[in-house]
Amino acid sequence: MSKSNKRTIWICIIACILIAVIPFAYGSKHGATFGGSDDAGGELVKKNDSSYKVWTEPILEKAIGGELPGEVESLLFCVQTGIGVGILFFFLGRFVERKKLGKEDQEL
């Protein structure tokens, strides 16, 4: 990989970390709760259309008869991340390995 591309990648990664961390660090000090924007969206529906009644609930919540516990929800989100990261870096690793072995003309 060319030097300029390597530099670009590092700049991008550092910028991503800063963009995520700075609002959190600043916001936490100033009392931001960092709830989901769909929670805020739900509040907005009540305000903009007070006569609207939510007519169904998520299938999973129906099945377990209540809201999904926060811990279990974060577990399931981690499962989703894990599946994605596994596939993504399995193939990327194979591509890197192939290049190192000088077999780039071969199918993965």
Place this chain on the structure above:
Amino acid sequence: MSTRLPKKQMWIVAASFAVAICFGIAPAANAMHIMEGYLPISLCVFWGVIALPFVIWGFFSIRKIVDNNRRTMPLLAMAGAFIFVISSLKIPSVTGSCSHMTGTGLGALLFGPAAVAVLGIIVLLFQAILLAHGGLTTIGANCFSMAIAGPFVSYGLYQLGKKLHWNKKVNIFIACTIGDLFTYCVTSFQMAWAHHSNVGFAKAMVTNMAVYAATQVPLAIIEGLISIVIILALENYATDEMKSLGFIEA
């Protein structure tokens, strides 16, 4: 014998700690799609009907890509996995709430926007059924915003930038960032259209944009940056596959 790690390895350990801390401190919260039951039945059907042809088009488009060149299969899996990863990470934003990125821009640039409709709907189904996030009744609306409108904008902008001979990295960044942001503008429109009886459509649109789109601005920038990283890695390590997709000129 010294147990001190070589300098390069120390850097890798430090970087992995930095990433772990960043994700570790992100507070748990629901991120965002239109939730189950939050659209009237008529609009659920409307958005479903609009999204369906794109999903069918996407299915045939993927079949054609795979038939023409089986070597691109791993890249297709990676584009899908990228959406999986990116849309599961809830990141704090400047508005004081959390949201997640879409990750659909990358797939749209590599495989065209139609293919992403299929990849996107798989993720949406996973989230709707297993995570109580988004919903089965609102899947048409969510699919249209995340897996159709956003990717089409990304693809269109990238092609435009290519014609105007923009720098490739800048072009990828703009296409993926604006595509992500557009997804949430469409979500705002969908919500404002469905729910404006108290305040009128214009005001509902503005308030929805403030909730959904404003939160998304820094996240869209992150998505643009990550897309550049992935594409640079693929161009370097999967050069032949990227050439056969036409992403790199042969």
